[in-house]
Amino acid sequence: MVTVKPAAVKPTPTSSSVEDYVKVIYAFTEWQDKPITSTQLATRLGVANSSVSEMVRKLKDQGLVDHQPYSAVRLTAEGQSLALSMVRRHRLLETYLVQELGYSWDEVHDEAELLEHAVSDTFIERMDAKLGRPSRDPHGDPIPAADGSVTMPAAHRMSQLDPGHSGRITRISDHDPELLRYLDQQRIGLDAPIRVQGRKPFGGALVVRVGTGPAARDFDLTEEVSEALWVSPEGTHPGCTLTRTTLT
């Protein structure tokens, strides 16, 4: 009798550059499904266009992306799976730094960016266990499970909300530490109840009320700020609705 081994889980050693490319491609698609272009990739990675062309060719050779010359870049299932594991690493690390080492949420991004390439799977697993298998990070971003499944909260960019809409802040972009410090100061945090009051004329600030009852406060938010905040309608809360699973 012949026993068939499960297809060897090819542990292709991926360089940290490859990991970064794949992660950025994924991140671009996470909240709306448009493939990313070379130039956008180059901008986000801070490299020259030519470097992207070259690297994309390598990624394609490794089966991580689909790409036709002069068109946008898309992750394959394999690429998606690698990306999800990097996102998982990043977000678990951010959560860990905040909860266990007293980092503030504006400090964690860069540190996690470096660590995610260095830690072992064992480290990730121990961290995950110690944190109690959290489902979202300090900025509200969902943490993919070890099997690659993600639960996306049903959220909309605050900047796209019509006056009258209300809900809770479920996600805050972590790309600008400045902004995070500002929000901290104003005590605008994750899960804060929020309601869009109106919009100042001529593309002006978005007026929102944070909190309820007597503790409510009104803010004029610039486009930059309201772009960075995501709101879920009351009730659907901590993260439900869409569950998307990616095969490995």
Add this chain to the structure above:
Amino acid sequence: MVTVKPAAVKPTPTSSSVEDYVKVIYAFTEWQDKPITSTQLATRLGVANSSVSEMVRKLKDQGLVDHQPYSAVRLTAEGQSLALSMVRRHRLLETYLVQELGYSWDEVHDEAELLEHAVSDTFIERMDAKLGRPSRDPHGDPIPAADGSVTMPAAHRMSQLDPGHSGRITRISDHDPELLRYLDQQRIGLDAPIRVQGRKPFGGALVVRVGTGPAARDFDLTEEVSEALWVSPEGTHPGCTLTRTTLT
């Protein structure tokens, strides 16, 4: 009035290879003061001799080592300082992994090896604080302070002890995880009281008694094991005597 700025603390970005070379050079000298040769360096780093020649030239250009062709390699004060900061990182990480993430002492070395190049100074500082500024790691190796000062325990290799000597185990080489698991199994750990009973003839095993009173147990230790264990005479214990400070 002119204010003189302190000489800018040149934050030369050192690559992880440079860090590894410097660390290995330092480690070789830590317990006895002989400079390391190219071939020894190559062996410990797992690279070809030619790679070492090349890299040593670069290290010399950067002022991290002194080196004359065909002779041994020595750290400069600057190199020593970099090495100490890497050793500090490594040992703090090992301690952290054991105490906070439940690693066993045979698992930590490789993980720390990777992390030490990735974590920030901030991370190190937070870890150090959380651990209560420990002075030695899980294997008994002294952890250099942030200012580069190290307190070396007055210890001798067990393999070089004469029968009749007694003391406590203060350091256990962490280079062989196998060996660490063996010692764990035999419940031979850090700070265990120990006494050399004798030596089997013809370069045979070293016979030692671990523990005292009724709990004492005798072991035959091979050269390999007794080489890896360091013993301090009773009394001088956890780490005192030699304090060596290196200027930054």
Add this chain to the structure above:
DNA sequence: AGTAGAAGTTAGGCATACCGAAACCATACT
């Protein structure tokens, strides 16, 4: 002192990942 073999260095190459400049393609506008 002479020389063999070990130890160390130099020379030429490879892989990764980046760059700027030049060539190329696609689209959108007249």
Add this chain to the structure above:
DNA sequence: AGTATGGTTTCGGTATGCCTAACTTCTACT
């Protein structure tokens, strides 16, 4: 349809850090 414009790729080149193979220097033994 014809072309300008901008996005994309290709082409040489750079820097690191590693390799093997060939060569040089040192050392220790006869």
